[in-house]
Amino acid sequence: MALTPRTTIPEEEYAYPGSTGCPGCGANLVMRYLLKGLGDRTIVTIPACCWAVMPGYWPSHCLKIPMVYCAFEATAASLSGIRAALDVRGETDVTVVGFAGDGGTVDIGLQALSGAAERQTDAIYVMYDNEAYMNTGIQRSGSTPWGAWTTTTPVGDAKGFKREPKKDIMRIMEAHDVPYAATVSVGHPEDFVKKVRKAKEVSGFRFIHAYSPCPPGWRMNPMKTIEVARLAVDSRIFPLYEIVNGDLTITRKGKGVPVSEYLSLQGRFAHLSEEDIAKIQIGVDEAFAAMEKRAATKN
Numbered sequence: 001m002a003l004t005p006r007t008t009i010p011e012e013e014y015a016y017p018g019s020t021g022c023p024g025c026g027a028n029l030v031m032r033y034l035l036k037g038l039g040d041r042t043i044v045t046i047p048a049c050c051w052a053v054m055p056g057y058w059p060s061h062c063l064k065i066p067m068v069y070c071a072f073e074a075t076a077a078s079l080s081g082i083r084a085a086l087d088v089r090g091e092t093d094v095t096v097v098g099f100a101g102d103g104g105t106v107d108i109g110l111q112a113l114s115g116a117a118e119r120q121t122d123a124i125y126v127m128y129d130n131e132a133y134m135n136t137g138i139q140r141s142g143s144t145p146w147g148a149w150t151t152t153t154p155v156g157d158a159k160g161f162k163r164e165p166k167k168d169i170m171r172i173m174e175a176h177d178v179p180y181a182a183t184v185s186v187g188h189p190e191d192f193v194k195k196v197r198k199a200k201e202v203s204g205f206r207f208i209h210a211y212s213p214c215p216p217g218w219r220m221n222p223m224k225t226i227e228v229a230r231l232a233v234d235s236r237i238f239p240l241y242e243i244v245n246g247d248l249t250i251t252r253k254g255k256g257v258p259v260s261e262y263l264s265l266q267g268r269f270a271h272l273s274e275e276d277i278a279k280i281q282i283g284v285d286e287a288f289a290a291m292e293k294r295a296a297t298k299n
Contacts, residue, residue, distance in 0.1 A: 009193050010036045014064040019054045024222025026212035026229065027051060029186040030128040031063070031099065034210075037196025038124075040065055042095045043086075045079050047109065048072040049101035050135045051128070073108045075100045076116035079123045095200055096123040102143035103133040106167045117176035120204040124196075127169060127207075130214035138217045142167035145237075146283075147276055149219075149268040161271060165283075173207040174243055180204075182242035182251075185211040187229030191240055191251055198242075211238045219267025231262040236288040241295065250295045259284055 014035035021028045027050055035042065045068040046052055052069060055061035070078035079098040086094050098116075100109055105127040113125065132150050133139040140150040145166040149155050153162045173181045180202040184192040192210075199206040213229055215222035232238040233254045240252040259281045263269040272280075 008190050009033075010039075012036065012039070014040060014042075016062045016064065018056065019062045020056060021050065021054045022214075022216055022222070024213070024215040024220075024225040025050070025054075026186045026214065026225055027101075027128045027130065028054070029189075029225075030126070030184075030210045030212050033184075033186065033189050033192045034097070034099075034126060034196055034208075035063070035065060037193040038095050038097070038200055041093055042066075042097060043068065043082055044097040044099050045070050045075060045082060046099050047075045047078075047104045048135070049104050050130070051099060051101070053135065072104055074112055075104060075109050076112035076114075076121070076125060079125065080116050080119070080121045083121055083123050098123065098125040100125075100127060101134070102127055102129045102131060102169075103139075103141040106142040106169050106172075110172075114172075114176065117173060117178050117205045117207070120178075122203055122205070124199055124206045124208065126210055128210045128212040130212045130217060131166070132214070132217050134214050134217045143169070147269060147272050147280060149271065150217075155271045170207075170209055170243070174246070176205070177246070178205045178207055179245055180206040180242070181209070182207075183209045183211070183238065183240050185229050185233055185238060185240060186213070187211070187226050187233060188240060188252060195242060195251070217268070219270070220265055224265055228262065228265050231257065231265070235259045235262040236284050237262055239288060239291060241291065248291070248295045250291065 015032040042065045047070050075098040079096050083096045129143055131144050132141050138150050139152045143166055144162050148162050155161050180199050182195040184195055213225045233240055234257045236254045241250045260277050
């Protein structure tokens, strides 16, 4: 009888059940897979964001590893200080992680992030991307995609939904010449954990952009978190790739399904017209074609 192949995902758990995250929260899975890849010799620093409240109430929390809270804008400064302190103590085997949402990364925390990347601080920065300021009421961030509704881009006003494109944080990190940067998704955990393990073995500043569906903010069924995450990859709205010392490799090409299949599951896009969706499709196709020209695709 043929044996079912074992998963490559470690069985050990460092993020316990019992967080205060919403049902279907993608950020819960981001933390879980991250720690599976890094192990218990890890310290994580977290700014104001959903994950600042999700671990639970002091003195209890749902993580097995040490956790430090920091100011909204200071994640990368905090991880730099932790790294320096550990180095003085000779504890070079501890992985230091900055774990922040998109608002605290592409907007409020960008200055400290740029500084840590420029200094090549030996740490990993993870941005869990739910594409808005979700913890404080679904306000628009620089990572909110074109066409999305938020509470600060109401569809009924004169301007309507968000009209600016999503800020490309991976290009910003690449411009800092970081040795390793990768996109990951909770819909593809084996790719996720593989990249985390790879990042752990690299010296210098590493950046991981994690796709993290938010059912309340995206106006979606919390039971469809994984389906939406996989559609983001298959529609190529969120390609999975890594950049190692400037070389880009697509790690999962996706099926190329229409973006409408992805958008239709989320109420934040319900107002879009056929023309709007066609515009998004053209942008996605052009961006992925440009990426394919550059990449050595491994599919």
